[in-house]
Amino acid sequence: MNQDTKPMIVTCGLPYANGMAHLGHMRTYVPADIYVRSQKKQGREVVFICGSDTHGTPVVVNAEKEGITPKELVTIYHKHFSDIFTRMGIRFDAYGTTDDEENHIRTTEIVQKLIDGGYVYSKNIDIAYCPRCDRFLPDRYVEGVCPHCGAIARGDECDQGCKKPLYPGELIDPRCAVCKNPAEYRSQEHRFFKLSEFDGFLKEYLETLNGTDNAVNYAKGWVAQGLEDWCITRNMDWGVKFPNADGLVVYVWVDAPIGYIAFTEEWAKDGNDSWEKFWKNNTDGTLNSQNSRIVHFIGGDIVYHHCIFWPAMLKGAGYALPTDVVASGMVKIEDKKFSKSRGYVVWVGEDYLDRGFHPDLLRFYLACYTSHTKELNFGWEMLQEKINSELVAVLGNLFYRSLLFAFKNFGAVPNGTARPEILEKIKQTTTEAVKAMEEYEFKKYSDTVMELASYANTYFQSHEPWALIKTDKEKCGEVVYNCLQLVKALTVLFEPVTPGKMQEAWTQLGLKGNAADTLYEEALVPLVPESKLGTPEILFTKLENDKIAEMDEIAKKRVHSAMKEAGLVPDEEKVLEDSKKEKGSKDKAPKCACAAGEKMDGENTNESALLPEITIDDFFKAQIKVGKILSAEIIEKSTKLYKIMVDVGEETPRQIVSGIRAYYEAEHLVGKTVCVIVNLKAAKLCGVQSQGMILAADDGSGSVSLLMPDQELKPGSDVC
């Protein structure tokens, strides 16, 4: 079956129904919506699916804290997300929840298929157990040290450090996330999915998978490292019950992606259509025989789940496979790493929509700030600059002056014909833009279309219709007709990015129906001369300085109060923060600003003015000496750490573990003169003894630099 005629499912990673929508969410959902609108404009059959992820421990932990049931908690956030998506112009064909009956049934069916297929086995494993709370501690109920990189991690994922998924029993020094007491490991029977058996399949499959390199290449790397079987049960009540296993539910990462199928079923039920044509359309089970396209838009942090676990489950249970995985880059706020607890966050409701900003402006910014896979920086002044210089000065200007001129002087679309070179330019732009869209290059799409708007402005300007109207009204009509044809084409082409505003333009052009329902080919269909125009109105107005200054002020205050109230950070993050602090005081692990998984602490140092005052005596408690690096070698167990030998003027060199591997090559470290805290209590990191800490600075955006004296000093010199 031709790619163009295959029915297509597009999904977005499910938002977790445990908090409010922020800009980081929109980075995935807005481009996915743009993509879907563009597919519809190409005449393809496409269904856009999403829903709230409702299971897992964070929901239960939060509900307990709020004194409500998990169901009540997720209902609140499900509604919130659903509202925000509607207001942002993101049009899902179905938006369910993973607690819907359809998902319970579909998950049970798939798990049973995997059991029947021999892909599931039982094994006794050590599960963290809190004697104080008298409960088993699945996933986020437990925290401890990552066995791979030494960062503080939660039970199911090294979220602050190496990002690897973690399995029950793997955390070192487990601790109860609720009461903070040390947990113990107790043996218990759990179910495992034989992921390792899918090794050969996944290697072959990933060669055929389309999407962005940041997804596909990472996944290939992980498979090359070897796959471990996957524990798919948890000791909880909240979730989808595991078949024939008392007290166990399936792990949330099993039933969450199955939601994509369940929500398609909900959509099919509503519209009397078939969900099987998307998910059961693998005619003989081979990779090339699939008669549907399945495109997943996800955040860059859940590639493992979508490119490895998910296709293996689908394959094992006999379902169609994802054909494309598109992963978005991260978001920074005002050049700082996105962090809710530190106040570097923009809430889509409270900060943006509720303050009267039009959703299309944010959609435009998200689409065209940078390439989809790169890091996107958001700042209010940057938003202002982008909107005023492009949407207002180029697109808005063209639309308003063309429509106003036509309306005032002709009262309708003037008599004229579309010039061949104009139609050719529109055709070229469309081809180029659609090609960019197929490559998930939303910025390129938007830039290409914006170029057509510049071309149209130049056309208007150089033909001087305001002069022609006085001398040759017929010729003037010809020019204005072509300007309006360009406006029409731009309306069609920009509709995926700024749908609300383009609908307004469509109405001003006097055209019937919805801009959203028109195909790209409509851009080339000539306007009907003498057809009535709507009343012209300004589409885009400048974002004014005082409005932006007001938003800047709100953003600054938020960061300030977050810093001041450090410790009063949101719940799940507070737990982590606290356990870090406790960990630090217990064994005084060397904490370089850039030590493994401690990047957020690095940001803290940037806000040093807000830390409590210390005396000079406090400062001198740290003994800092100049040292010369003699050697640096990789610590195999970790992805971030070096074992570094440093001469600090003592008889024997010091052995120091440092998390600067991402920033320096080992051979470039040798010979460098650095600053070392020499009286820090020794500690073990990833099993390697560390006797001190090498000082480095971290600007919070990923740049880390060693602190070095500006002239050569002998090892052992005091820093004071």
Ligand SMILES: [Zn+2]
């Ligand atoms: Zn780790």
Ligand SMILES: [Zn+2]
């Ligand atoms: Zn406890």
